[in-house]
Amino acid sequence: MNELQELRTGPRFARKWYSVIEVADQLGYGLSKTKLLIATGQIRSLKDGGHRRILPEWVDEYVARRVAEACA
Secondary structure, three states: OOOOHHHHHHOOOOOOOOOOOOOHHHHOOOOHHHHHHHHHHOOOOOOOOOOEEOOOHHHHHHHHHHHHHOOO
């Protein structure tokens, strides 16, 4: 992105966390399954006001565990 484009659109920031629906989309799961994984602690999350938030590394941890289970 050149300087002129950045002035028009503003700086781009890396996402610090994801919503439940974003994680569901990333994993290719439905919203209900993702909420179940969060409720059972298989995917870590935190409560931010009225919303659940998931750090990118927590999604990576879940995926790594699933891969390790599949390879065992």
